[in-house]
Amino acid sequence: GAGVSQSPSNKVTEKGKDVELRCDPISGHTALYWYRQSLGQGLEFLIYFQGNSAPDKSGLPSDRFSAERTGGSVSTLTIQRTQQEDSAVYLCASSLRGASAGELFFGEGSRLTVL
């Protein structure tokens, strides 16, 4: 497909386990964003990648969260030692050049439930 692809769509895990969420952006998009949306809430910025520049990690809520983007394309968000408050929908978005210059295209999200 031509859109942003995220996997898994749903993940249920036990408190303390590690999880990995994957995002495959639209081909050719240099900017990639991760957001978190808790039930009934807005989008919380987590991290932003732009080309080969150092990522903007200022939104990561704790050192349990990390993300990488390999080869300027696919990104993985890793949450270590998950807590119940990590339960949310994790949304990935990509953009041709970055938010200030154009639209963010969102994936369908990965719903994480921590028991």
Added chain:
Amino acid sequence: QKEVEQNSGPLSVPEGAIASLNCTYSDRGSQSFFWYRQYSGKSPELIMFIYSNGDKEDGRFTAQLNKASQYVSLLIRDSQPSDSATYLCAVTKSSSASKIIFGSGTRLSIRP
């Protein structure tokens, strides 16, 4: 104080009327402003963006920006039931033009 503030609603508007959605932001240096629509259980999609003070019209939608008051609004004319959704206001940070911050959204309900 939240960086982007919106009334959570729900805002109920009769079909055919004008829906007015408002947003204020705290970063005086923000340069780019966006309205995203999010249907229940779906991902956000862009409906309008505005960079300059004043009004910008696109079909039934008009975005209004007042940087002096740090205020953005979205008007939806001739509201339709299909406009029922949550509307998210988003702004870029002055410290990083590509870092975009979202408000918590206003839930809009169009009643037939």
